[in-house]
Amino acid sequence: METKEERQGLNFYFFFCQRIDKEQEKNRRTIEKSMGDKVRLFPIPCSGRIEPIHILRALEKGADKVYVLTCREGLCRYREGNLRAKKRVSYAQKLMEEIGLEKERVELINLKKENGMTIDTLVEDLVGKKTNIGSSPLNKPLL
Amino acid sequence: MPKKYHIHTSSVQNRLPKIIKSGVIAWEEGCLKCARCVKKECVYKVYEKRGLDGESMVDSTDTMCMDCFRCVQNCPNRLIQKGINPLYRDMGDEYWTPDIISNIWFQAETGRIPVSGAGYGGPFSGPGFDSMWTDMSEIVRPTRDGIHGREYISTTVDIGRKPMYLEFGDDGSLLTPIPPLVEIPLPVIFDLLPFSPPGDNIPQSLIAGARSINTYVIMKWSYLKEKGISPLQNIIPFLDGNTDDIEEGVIKSIPIIEIPDRGEPVSVQNRLNEINPQLVVMIRVELAPGIEEKACDLTKKGAHTLHLCADEFGNEQAEKPLFIKDRVRSVHGTLVEKGIRDQVTLLASGGIAMAEHMAKLIICGADCVAVDIPLLVAMECRICRRCKEGLSCPAKLETVEPQWGGKRITNLMGGWHNQLLEVLGAMGMREVRRLRGEMGRAMFFEDLEREVFSNLGQRGQG
Structure with missing residues (x-):
């Protein structure tokens, strides 16, 4: 189990549907101030916009953990965007396992609340959550 | 005939992927x-x-x-x-809308005028500059004649004080002392930036841009001194600290300087002119209610140029602020009433986001405008103001190549210059000096609304 210090050293990438927090540009600043480059936030027009390449590129660029945040099931503006996101994430997990990466490095969070969620509290909760993963092997120098 | 002023533009690629709607x-x-x-x-x-x-x-x-x-x-x-x-x-905020930002990006990238194509789809009036309509009644020939050089429309303006009349001696010699005057080929000066990521690349880009179109950039003297920037070609030092904290050699080497509106600015101006009689001094005055009296007072005392500054959104410093165009209009009107308008040059800045704002502010009575944020946007700024909070710049502005930045600014100004020529051509004017204070060639929504509707619902007299 990783310690709090180790968790703080991890790089987190968040892809999230823009409808989760319409004030994201303002709200993300508090978390960016406290965590700096450890957290990267990428709003997308719909969570169904996510594709395996986004996740894999994020891991390649230094992410230790990638989160995909979607609206509650049944509430997608594009009807099935969050369902598509689910499929894309599981496909990406399959690809990751094939190359020997833990599939826990990417996680889909289907938000339960309809509104009132701000991106800073969401990120804070998720970063503070205990995970079984450590630093990504992709971030370690080659021997 | 003098050489025609033309801004050479060329396509300058974006550094980052473009953000589209x-x-x-x-x-x-x-x-x-x-x-x-x-x-x-x-x-x-x-x-x-x-x-x-x-x-x-x-x-x-x-x-x-x-x-x-x-x-x-x-x-x-x-x-x-x-x-x-x-x-x-x-991107941006309510004033600096995403549409304005992407519009500036287009001009900075291509140097061309943005054309919407299928007509205007927006509302016909709005807050700020949008409540002002300009008269294009002279569109009886191609308005692009000026742009293509088939007719020469001058955009040159003079910065400095002008004598109202000349006095000659018995022998025909000129007795009136001629105050210093600086001619700039475009009614635009680059202003101090309200925010910017740290580093020297952005100031260097502004200097490169100003030199390329032959205008001036206002920069804090404390910064210029610290960095040892010399020569101060195309730079207007702003004396942000003590007004005595500048060497005589520097004062003698520059054509324009800006001083803050502190204490007795005209006596500071006179002191500087004793060292360099050819120096044009601009007084930076914050726009606020009652500024009209101050402008009259400074003009009567002999001020060369007043730089009227509004905030980033074009508002003055007040609880219920007036928009820049309204306050400049009022200052201009007051100076005209007192019969002293032509003695002084008015420079206005704050909230100028588009080429039309420049033309509209000149119609409201400014001789010249100073732009700030659009110069940053030309270098791909998104007006997120994260740099103000010490956060990283998403456009990595601190890493821009000054040469690239200068070219982007040149392109933007090329687009603005052409749009000014179009406005002047469509108004049937041959020079921008004639546009100043031409309020008869514009309509103001608030005035029209008052004229048309104020009597409605009232019983007739008698």
Whole structure:
């Protein structure tokens, strides 16, 4: 189990549907101030916009953990965007396992609340959550 | 005939993927595998050239799509949809809208005038500059004659004090002392930036841009001194600290200087003129209610140039602020009433976001304008103001190459110059000096509304 210090050293990438927090540009600043480059936030027009390449590129660029945040099931503006996101994430997990990466490095969070969620509290909760993963092997120098 | 002023523009590529209004949302699952897929038939080859920028995680479909909606309309299984791009929606603020920002980007990239094509789809009036309509009644010939050089429209303005009359001695010699005057070929000066990431690349880009179009850039003297920038060609030092803290050699080497409106600015001006009689001194005055009296007072005392500054949104310093165009109009009107308007040059800055704002502010009575934020936007700034809070710049502005930045600014100013020529051509004017204070050639929504509707609902007299 990783310690709090180790968790703080991890790089987190968040892809999230823009409808989760319409004030994201303002709200993300508090978390960016406290965590700096450890957290990267990428709003997308719909969570169904996510594709395996986004996740894999994020891991390649230094992410230790990638989160995909979607609206509650049944509430997608594009009807099935969050369902598509689910499929894309599981496909990406399959690809990751094939190359020997833990599939826990990417996680889909289907938000339960309809509104009132701000991106800073969401990120804070998720970063503070205990995970079984450590630093990504992709971030370690080659021997 | 003097040489025609022309700003040479050339295409200057963006450093970062462009942020456009809409994002493609395409479901891969459910594809019918049509032989003639809409993705293959995209006229801009958006899907064929697809790639993902790992740094910003921006898909190239979101930067190359031209919003023609052919793919959205023609996919038989309706798998392609378009949504507003959150990065686009979140750019700027209520005043500096995403549309204004992308408009400036286009001009900085291409040096061309943005043309909307299928007519104007927006409202006909709004707050700020949008409540002012200019008279284009002289459109009886191509308004682009000025741009293409078939007729010469001068955009030159003079900065400095002007004598109202000349006195000659008995022998015909000129007795009136001629105050210093600086001519600039475009009624635009680059102002102090209200925010900017740290580093020297942005100031260097501004200097390069100013030199290329032969105008001036205002910079804090404390910064110029610290960095040892010399020569101060095309630079107007702003004495932000003690007004005595500048060497005589420097004062003698520059044509214009700016001083703050502190204490007795005219006596500071006179002191500087004792050292260099050819020096034009600008007094930086914050716009606020009652500024008209101050402007009259400073003009009567002999001020050369007043720089009237509003905030980033074009508002003055007040609880219920007046917009820059209204306050400048009032200052201009008061000076005209007192019969002293022509003695002084008025420079206005704050909230100037588009070429039309420059023309409108000149109509309201400014001789020249000073721009700030659009220069940053030309270098791909998104007006997120994160730099103000010490956060990283998403456009990495601190790393711009000064040469690249200078070219982008030149392109933007080239576009603005051409738009000014179009306005002047459409008004039947041959020079921008004639446009100053031409309020009869503009209509103001508030005035029209008052004239038309104020009597409604009132009983007639008698």
